[in-house]
Amino acid sequence: MRTNNNERQNAMSDSQMVLQSLEQGLLTITMNRPERRNALNPDMTRGLIEAARRAEGDPEVRAVLIRGAGGTFCVGGDVKSMAEGRAPLPFETKMANLRRGMEVSRILHQMPKPVVAQLDGAAAGAGLSIALSCDLRVASASCKITTAFAKVGFSGDYGGTYFLTKMLGSAKARELYLMSPVLSAQEAYNLGMVSKVVPDADIEAEALELARSLAQGPSVALGYIKRNINNAETMTLEACFDGEAIHHSRAGETADHKEAAKAFVEKRKPTFQGQ
Numbered sequence: 553m554r555t556n557n558n559e560r561q562n563a564m565s566d567s568q569m570v571l572q573s574l575e576q577g578l579l580t581i582t583m584n585r586p587e588r589r590n591a592l593n594p595d596m597t598r599g600l601i602e603a604a605r606r607a608e609g610d611p612e613v614r615a616v617l618i619r620g621a622g623g624t625f626c627v628g629g630d631v632k633s634m635a636e637g638r639a640p641l642p643f644e645t646k647m648a649n650l651r652r653g654m655e656v657s658r659i660l661h662q663m664p665k666p667v668v669a670q671l672d673g674a675a676a677g678a679g680l681s682i683a684l685s686c687d688l689r690v691a692s693a694s695c696k697i698t699t700a701f702a703k704v705g706f707s708g709d710y711g712g713t714y715f716l717t718k719m720l721g722s723a724k725a726r727e728l729y730l731m732s733p734v735l736s737a738q739e740a741y742n743l744g745m746v747s748k749v750v751p752d753a754d755i756e757a758e759a760l761e762l763a764r765s766l767a768q769g770p771s772v773a774l775g776y777i778k779r780n781i782n783n784a785e786t787m788t789l790e791a792c793f794d795g796e797a798i799h800h801s802r803a804g805e806t807a808d809h810k811e812a813a814k815a816f817v818e819k820r821k822p823t824f825q826g827q
């Protein structure tokens with residue numbers, strides 16, 4: 553079914569476990585299972601993938617804010633449901649389901665649009681992995697941050713070992729995965745895992761302000777910046793030089809670049825159109 557712009561702006565995923573709202577170029581994705589502190593289950597995973605695919609493919613989306621309802625980002629897999637010990641799925645099915653779910657981290661990390669994670673309450677296990685796949689993390693002062701996996705006999709998923717190793721280096725990633733300490737927001741900030749710590753009362757406003765400013769930014773250049781940095785995670789210096797040369801030259805052809813240069817000379821704030 554085709555939807556008009558108004559309907560799309562406040563579209564919800566089929567499952568209602570993940571809410572989507574598009575306003576002025578900013579897609580807000582809200583994990584909505586507050587009674588379980590937004591623990592992941594199959595519906596939530598499907599909703600997240602659907603939202604991430606929309607974020608990637610919808611040209612109206614210029615930036616993304618991902619957050620959790622009820623004052624918690626996401627505590628990862630649902631340990632209470634794991635403890636119920638339902639009949640296990642065949643290994644191949646289990647593995648394929650998990651692999652499919654992880655696409656959310658890949659899309660958020662790779663798509664050429666900035667993604668901000670609003671971390672409040674807790675970010676644990678796969679919830680932390682998803683947060684680490686984002687470009688920027690704003691945390692409330694009381695937020696608890698932990699890999700959690702080893703404590704429940706898991707090794708890690710949703711790309712957390714990849715992102716944390718790239719972010720902090722192998723030694724620190726090993727420590728945080730093998731020992732699984734619960735970090736305060738300030739400790740996570742000191743390590744470089746979060747960009748900003750704000751008072752609990754300000755978390756929503758601060759995360760929204762940051763995400764909105766990115767949604768109103770020079771989108772082509774921001775997308776290329778993200779690509780360059782992603783390239784740097786895996787490519788050679790030569791390949792990164794090539795990428796920078798192409799991206800910088802293309803960004804220089806955008807209306808946003810021309811507007812920014814003009815605004816600089818005219819000593820005013822630029823207005824970006826995202827093209």
Ligand SMILES: CC(C)(COP(=O)(O)OP(=O)(O)OC[C@H]1O[C@@H](n2cnc3c(N)ncnc32)[C@H](O)[C@@H]1OP(=O)(O)O)[C@@H](O)C(=O)NCCC(=O)NCCSC(=O)/C=C1/CC=CC=CO1
Nearest residue numbers: 591592627628629630631632674676677678696700701704
């Ligand atoms: C450090 C914590 C995240 C937060 O600590 P704290 O603020 O002190 O809160 P608690 O008192 O511990 O918890 C409050 C209530 O929330 C329930 N809860 C917490 N985490 C989970 C969870 N993951 N699943 C279900 N319920 C959860 C907790 O039981 C309390 O409920 P009651 O009040 O009824 O007792 C701390 O909570 C913590 O360490 N949590 C566990 C984190 C964890 O182990 N996460 C899973 C890691 S494995 C994973 O992510 C795996 C998968 C596999 C499956 C599918 C998809 C993805 O990943």
